[in-house]
Amino acid sequence: MAGQPRLFDLPDAPEPWELAAEADLLTAEIVLPLPTPTTFHYLVPDALRDLIRPGQRVKVPFGRGDQLKVGFVVAVGSPPPAARRLKSIDALIDREPLIAGDMLELTKWISERYLGSWGQVLDSVIPAGVKKQAGTREIRCFQLAEGALEKAASLKLPARQRAVLEVLQEADGPVPVDQLEAAAQCGTSPIHALRDKKLIVPVRQRRSTMTEEYTPAARTADLILNPDQQTALDAILEPLQAPRHETILLHGVTGSGKTEIYIRAIREVVSYGRQAIVLVPEISLTPQTIRRFGSRFSSLAVLHSHLSDAERHWHWQRIASGEVEVVIGARSAVFAPTPHLGIIVLDEEHETTFKQNATPRYHAREVARERARRAGVPLVLGSATPTLESFDRAQRGLDRLIEMPNRVEQRPLPPVVIVDTRNDALVPRGHSIGRALKHSIERSINEGGQVILFLNLRGYSPVLWCLKCNEGVKCPDCDISLTWHRDRGKLLCHSCDFEMPPPERCPSCGQPGQKYLGAGTQKLEQEVRSKFPDARIVRMDSDAMRKPGSHDEALERFRKGEIDILLGTQMIAKGLDFPNVTLVGVIDADSMLHQPDLRAAERTFQLIAQVAGRTGRGEKAGRVIVQTMSPDDAVIQLAAEHDYLGFAKRELAQRREHHAPPATNLARVIVRGPREDLVRAEIRKIVETLKETAKGRGDDLRILGPAPAPILRLKKLFRYHCQLSAPTIEQILEWWRAAEARFSLPDEVELTIDVDPLDLR
Ligand SMILES: Nc1ncnc2c1ncn2[C@@H]1O[C@H](COP(=O)(O)OP(=O)(O)OP(=O)(O)O)[C@@H](O)[C@H]1O
Ligand SMILES: [Zn+2]
Numbered sequence: 001m002a003g004q005p006r007l008f009d010l011p012d013a014p015e016p017w018e019l020a021a022e023a024d025l026l027t028a029e030i031v032l033p034l035p036t037p038t039t040f041h042y043l044v045p046d047a048l049r050d051l052i053r054p055g056q057r058v059k060v061p062f063g064r065g066d067q068l069k070v071g072f073v074v075a076v077g078s079p080p081p082a083a084r085r086l087k088s089i090d091a092l093i094d095r096e097p098l099i100a101g102d103m104l105e106l107t108k109w110i111s112e113r114y115l116g117s118w119g120q121v122l123d124s125v126i127p128a129g130v131k132k133q134a135g136t137r138e139i140r141c142f143q144l145a146e147g148a149l150e151k152a153a154s155l156k157l158p159a160r161q162r163a164v165l166e167v168l169q170e171a172d173g174p175v176p177v178d179q180l181e182a183a184a185q186c187g188t189s190p191i192h193a194l195r196d197k198k199l200i201v202p203v204r205q206r207r208s209t210m211t212e213e214y215t216p217a218a219r220t221a222d223l224i225l226n227p228d229q230q231t232a233l234d235a236i237l238e239p240l241q242a243p244r245h246e247t248i249l250l251h252g253v254t255g256s257g258k259t260e261i262y263i264r265a266i267r268e269v270v271s272y273g274r275q276a277i278v279l280v281p282e283i284s285l286t287p288q289t290i291r292r293f294g295s296r297f298s299s300l301a302v303l304h305s306h307l308s309d310a311e312r313h314w315h316w317q318r319i320a321s322g323e324v325e326v327v328i329g330a331r332s333a334v335f336a337p338t339p340h341l342g343i344i345v346l347d348e349e350h351e352t353t354f355k356q357n358a359t360p361r362y363h364a365r366e367v368a369r370e371r372a373r374r375a376g377v378p379l380v381l382g383s384a385t386p387t388l389e390s391f392d393r394a395q396r397g398l399d400r401l402i403e404m405p406n407r408v409e410q411r412p413l414p415p416v417v418i419v420d421t422r423n424d425a426l427v428p429r430g431h432s433i434g435r436a437l438k439h440s441i442e443r444s445i446n447e448g449g450q451v452i453l454f455l456n457l458r459g460y461s462p463v464l465w466c467l468k469c470n471e472g473v474k475c476p477d478c479d480i481s482l483t484w485h486r487d488r489g490k491l492l493c494h495s496c497d498f499e500m501p502p503p504e505r506c507p508s509c510g511q512p513g514q515k516y517l518g519a520g521t522q523k524l525e526q527e528v529r530s531k532f533p534d535a536r537i538v539r540m541d542s543d544a545m546r547k548p549g550s551h552d553e554a555l556e557r558f559r560k561g562e563i564d565i566l567l568g569t570q571m572i573a574k575g576l577d578f579p580n581v582t583l584v585g586v587i588d589a590d591s592m593l594h595q596p597d598l599r600a601a602e603r604t605f606q607l608i609a610q611v612a613g614r615t616g617r618g619e620k621a622g623r624v625i626v627q628t629m630s631p632d633d634a635v636i637q638l639a640a641e642h643d644y645l646g647f648a649k650r651e652l653a654q655r656r657e658h659h660a661p662p663a664t665n666l667a668r669v670i671v672r673g674p675r676e677d678l679v680r681a682e683i684r685k686i687v688e689t690l691k692e693t694a695k696g697r698g699d700d701l702r703i704l705g706p707a708p709a710p711i712l713r714l715k716k717l718f719r720y721h722c723q724l725s726a727p728t729i730e731q732i733l734e735w736w737r738a739a740e741a742r743f744s745l746p747d748e749v750e751l752t753i754d755v756d757p758l759d760l761r
Helices: 017-024 101-113 118-125 149-155 158-170 177-185 188-198 227-241 259-269 287-294 309-321 331-335 366-377 389-397 436-448 520-530 552-558 600-612 635-642 644-657 677-694 729-740
Strands: 025-031 039-042 059-060 068-079 137-143 200-210 249-251 277-278 300-303 326-329 341-347 379-383 400-404 416-420 451-452 462-466 484-485 490-492 514-517 536-538 565-568 579-586 623-628 665-673 704-712 717-726 750-755
Touching: 017 704, 025 059, 025 118, 068 101, 068 118, 101 366, 101 729, 137 158, 137 177, 137 188, 137 729, 149 158, 158 188, 158 200, 177 188, 188 200, 188 366, 227 249, 227 259, 227 341, 227 400, 249 389, 259 277, 259 287, 259 341, 259 379, 259 484, 277 331, 287 300, 287 552, 326 331, 326 341, 331 366, 341 677, 366 379, 379 400, 379 677, 379 717, 389 400, 389 644, 416 436, 416 579, 416 635, 436 451, 436 579, 436 623, 451 600, 520 565, 520 665, 536 552, 579 600, 600 623, 600 644, 635 644, 665 677, 665 729, 677 704, 677 717, 677 729, 717 729, 729 750
Parallel strands: 249 379, 249 400, 277 326, 277 341, 300 326, 341 379, 416 623, 451 565, 451 579, 536 565, 579 623
Antiparallel strands: 025 039, 025 068, 059 068, 137 200, 462 514, 484 490, 665 717, 665 750, 704 717
């Protein structure tokens, strides 16, 4: 800020009496959900003076036509020095602020860090159910008027009216009419009489209509920590007790007992009267974790994606009141309105679902880091396979690294056997399960163990191949092969909602003779059933687990031993802890490896290590079979050796060489629209502007592209992209802001900027 402008600098300076009048004006600074970084000042009408606070929504006239728009109040104060002729706020929407001051500041930070508009961030951060006050109802109540009791003492009142006054005196606050009638054993007339005498006054209050009571799970005792766990816990307790902010990366192999450490650290936080937020990848996928927390803490709020608006609002209020000790939730739970935050834990730190794939494109880990920093509390990141971003930070001493290289009770990590499917007797003939894996499954089941089979592809066949065109049948709206879902008799696009019955002739050349290629989980299920007719089998993927609760139910049956083989997509790779699993089979390690993505190797390593981690967790030993056509690939070999450090070292060197994260920072610009020529022309202009703006900002700003996006057409729109890279994120942000002001896009073309992109398709 340049300081207060002096009076004579103003084009037409107000007369002194105008200024005096302005001194008494109250204005509010408002952000609107528009794609602009600007805030707007409005006059606060007298009627709202005592009611208006930051965090509330208001309706304000906007633009030439004074169209009413909804915005958030972010500050209240005297008019800004240079402001002239301000418009007035039209109406106040919320009685109470929807968001506290510190969280307002955090949303502002997000809008800056991820190049979004503050208004849009605010709008998306506050759940719809909270805005609507879903699940609450306005109730007519009565309370005592001021001095009512003294006044009543000098009056002769009928017994019923006295009874009403007594009830209100005892209640010490507003009482709903029906409750008042019941407690005073009267009808409405004594109440109305008292109101007419001005002894009681009506008030409206919002009450929850939710009756759901939280039933705590059966309590279980704490485990005795082993020395590794104790060391890790001590490292977390130190900043916790100080208290100060520190980010701790807990790199512990699968089954090293990380959850128990979180629980102990949170126990400490709760003993200070503070609250904890635990972020997990996708809540409906981790019922076990929730149950574990539920059995250790008396008040829990679980924020999962199946909540109704009313339930979400109810939880939000419980959390804001401070009564909830632990909030567990997916990505957006990082915004839980805990009044006295004590710690944030982010489990399975490597999961990509922590990054939001729509505006605002924030990463929950970075938001958690910023929130924890502002609150002066620790952030704990846990994973057996940390992202290279987090591992690199820790190695450079920016965050604290704690290693837990061993499983609890000295259990060994399972041996991993790599099977080369090129020489298998079955796989080249179209089977998904090769000979070695088949024998291992038989042996495991005969010995009373359970089996997990992993294939990261849902549907029956991923491709319907035309032998004439030598091409798969694609979605008419996307550049993506349609997947055959035999159970529904349809070809589906996994990107949009398109579906169609399988065509008898190739839609592109009109010739018959098409072939289904490859196998998804549905085909795998069929093969497993025919190979192991006596086994009890369950398939777990988003098609099979569509009903809320079905996932939890299937896992419960697996835990009880009612299922022999659990097969599925990455849904089964996450955090499951079943002691009787003696075999894990990875059907196809290559599909992930050959993706055109800078993180393909990292994802392959993570997935193999994580699925492998589901076995050997109990008394029985476990083993893992990885089927691949690239048995010599270094990544697959390092995963088989459980060598995270070796992998990280190798991959970090490669990223450095290719100027890829974490050696550099990226932002991806995507331009899309219905006309390819327009989109291409616009991305070229944008790149030109970016190149010009980069001049004089140092030679380490780089721009890649423009180029067609790997999926050129998606949901009917053509997509082109480019990538900005720079040594620091601040450089990227400043560069973009300087260039952005100079873009002017035609209406049919949309632009998205994705800071720290994870999805590069
Ligand atoms: N100190 C301990 N003594 C005995 N058992 C323990 C101890 N700590 C944890 N366990 C048990 O070890 C198992 C693995 O622990 P946990 O699930 O916390 O591992 P994790 O590190 O989170 O693994 P993953 O990364 O695979 O999810 C659990 O069944 C847990 O109850
Ligand atoms: Zn599609």
